[in-house]
Amino acid sequence: MRRSFGLVCALALVSAAQGPQPSLKLRTRVELYKGSGAWREAAVEEPFVPSSAALILCDMWDHHWCRSAEARVEVLARRIAPVIELARLRGVLIVHAPSETIDHYKDAPQRLAMLSIPLVQPPTPLPLTNPPLPIDDSDGGCDTPNNPLPVNYRAWTQENAAIRIAPSDLISDNGREVYSALQARGMRTLLFAGVHANMCILNRTFAIRQMTKWGIHCILIRDLTDAMYNPARRPFLSHEQGTQLVIEHIERYWAPTVASGELVRVLKTTD
Helix, strand or coil: CHHHHHHHHHHHHHHHHHCCCCEEEEEEEECCCCCCCCCEEEEEEEECCHHHEEEEEECCECCCCCHHHHHHHHHHHHHHHHHHHHHHHCCCEEEEECCCCHHHHCCCHHHHHHHCCCCCCCCCCCCCCCCCCCCCCCCCCCCCCCCCCCCCCCCCCCECCCCCCCCCCEECCCHHHHHHHHHHCCCCEEEEEEECCCCHHHHCCCCHHHHHHCCCEEEEEEEEEECCCCCCCCCCCCHHHHHHHHHHHHHHHCCCEECHHHHHHHHHCCC
């Protein structure tokens, strides 16, 4: 009994010496009274170990068929870049996912490193439904007046040059590859940054819907994303308001979100 008490004390001293475990302040949405349709913002804290997490950059392309979308990605890339550098420094695995441009990287060491990871069979997906989006993006979501290029023209060729691809990073736009990389490293937390929140962030094979259905804990960095939304369509709000509605939709049905400042705060306090 004395030895057991001594062991407990020793473990308590070790835990105290190590300090409190880092945690992220996340935002989600709850329907307090089920079926009421009244959703409330809720704050939660989740333990966060950088070396046990990955951050995937979704479709941060060099060009886009929608001129205003391309301009916003240029700004977003410069905001994302320093966050990525810090996350990598603290041990977060960085995965670059510039969809439909992977052939450009076929000989890159980061692409070859991804291909060297044995593929695993993902589990049977959770039977989650796909609630409709709160915005109408059926026109492609471009808000550029008289946009010169056709809708959904493949203008992209590679990832935006403002984002550095480091030797330790991986490159893939394939959901099973990304899932296998997470499993190989014992990771279950996947952060998302990039575009577009109502399209690729939700719908790619490596995106929030699929990864959530496979049991991965997804977190969207809410101020490091954008939506494809044209204010001339329902619900006839500004582009920024439409983006926020999509973020709230994700918080309700798919994943919590975190502010980049909160992520940076936690990263700076970890070794």
